Amino acid sequence: MTAVHLAALVKRYGATTALNGLSLTARRSEVTAILGPNGAGKTTAVEICAGFRRADGGTVRVLDLDPVADARALKPRVGVMPQSGGVPVSARAGEFLRLIASFYAHPVSPAALLERLGLADHARTSYRRLSGGQQQRLSLAAAIVGRPELVFLDEPTAGLDPQARHATWELIEELREAGVAVVLTTHHMDEAERLADRVFIVDHGRVVAHGSPGELTGAERQLRFRARAGLGLDELLAALPAGSAAKESPAGHYLIEGEVRPELLATVTTWCASHGVLAEDLRIERRTLEDVFLELTGRELRG
Numbered sequence: 001m002t003a004v005h006l007a008a009l010v011k012r013y014g015a016t017t018a019l020n021g022l023s024l025t026a027r028r029s030e031v032t033a034i035l036g037p038n039g040a041g042k043t044t045a046v047e048i049c050a051g052f053r054r055a056d057g058g059t060v061r062v063l064d065l066d067p068v069a070d071a072r073a074l075k076p077r078v079g080v081m082p083q084s085g086g087v088p089v090s091a092r093a094g095e096f097l098r099l100i101a102s103f104y105a106h107p108v109s110p111a112a113l114l115e116r117l118g119l120a121d122h123a124r125t126s127y128r129r130l131s132g133g134q135q136q137r138l139s140l141a142a143a144i145v146g147r148p149e150l151v152f153l154d155e156p157t158a159g160l161d162p163q164a165r166h167a168t169w170e171l172i173e174e175l176r177e178a179g180v181a182v183v184l185t186t187h188h189m190d191e192a193e194r195l196a197d198r199v200f201i202v203d204h205g206r207v208v209a210h211g212s213p214g215e216l217t218g219a220e221r222q223l224r225f226r227a228r229a230g231l232g233l234d235e236l237l238a239a240l241p242a243g244s245a246a247k248e249s250p251a252g253h254y255l256i257e258g259e260v261r262p263e264l265l266a267t268v269t270t271w272c273a274s275h276g277v278l279a280e281d282l283r284i285e286r287r288t289l290e291d292v293f294l295e296l297t298g299r300e301l302r303g
């Protein structure tokens, strides 16, 4: 079932076009990741879905409603974790979460949620005195305490330590199991790969590719190794099957693309042996979303 439908969304801030025809769909019981570099338009898209901003063009439907015109009807059904907190700085964590819970008919127990997110010892701490990671987790708790059908999480794990990051991932997976539609933004491709059923790769305000992580990265494998910089690859390339590619990037890091079969591995190692090259860290791996992004845009995701 469709929870969010965005079609040809346009948003301008003065001379800046933040969204330039962005289209995406998110479904219930799925995690949908909007993956893109800084400034790609992810936050703007979430803010429009949350009814915080109006689009300049295109269609926005959230649970089949209009986020601005139907804001009252959507409020009890949608949770939002904005990028910049959204919590009054003097509010104490526990009191704030109980207040938010009181707005909903069937909230989760605030105390249990604080415990779950490792904030139980900070229930009496004011928001401004929480660490960045604790503030993030309180903001996440506030987004989900009302048992929403749909949640928007804007960079939910930004600034979290690995333990808190994993706890957040597990919570997100449980939301999906419970039938919630989760839409999250991230510029961590590992987060999208681990969590998302569908990924929308966004760049310059539009979707440049979408699909499940497996669809996006494909079945293709690639072979990588490290060796001394500046190996002449023409001769190796000539020995490889047609359609293969070999490149050095950055210096001393080699990548062989194409159909990685046993013969290809043998060709590479034989070539290395005959040139006195010790191929270190030789490995065959699947393409990552980072590779896909690089291919599509010519830039690194986190660049």
Ligand SMILES: Nc1ncnc2c1ncn2[C@@H]1O[C@H](COP(=O)(O)OP(=O)(O)OP(=O)(O)O)[C@@H](O)[C@H]1O
Pocket (backbone or CB within 6 Å): 013, 016, 017, 018, 036, 037, 038, 039, 040, 041, 042, 043, 044, 045, 083, 187
């Ligand atoms: N209120 C605003 N006024 C002017 N320009 C803005 C405003 N908000 C965002 N922008 C610009 O719009 C573009 C998209 O920004 P947005 O915050 O939506 O991207 P993002 O993908 O969420 O980036 P990040 O990962 O850094 O949060 C950027 O060029 C940004 O500078």
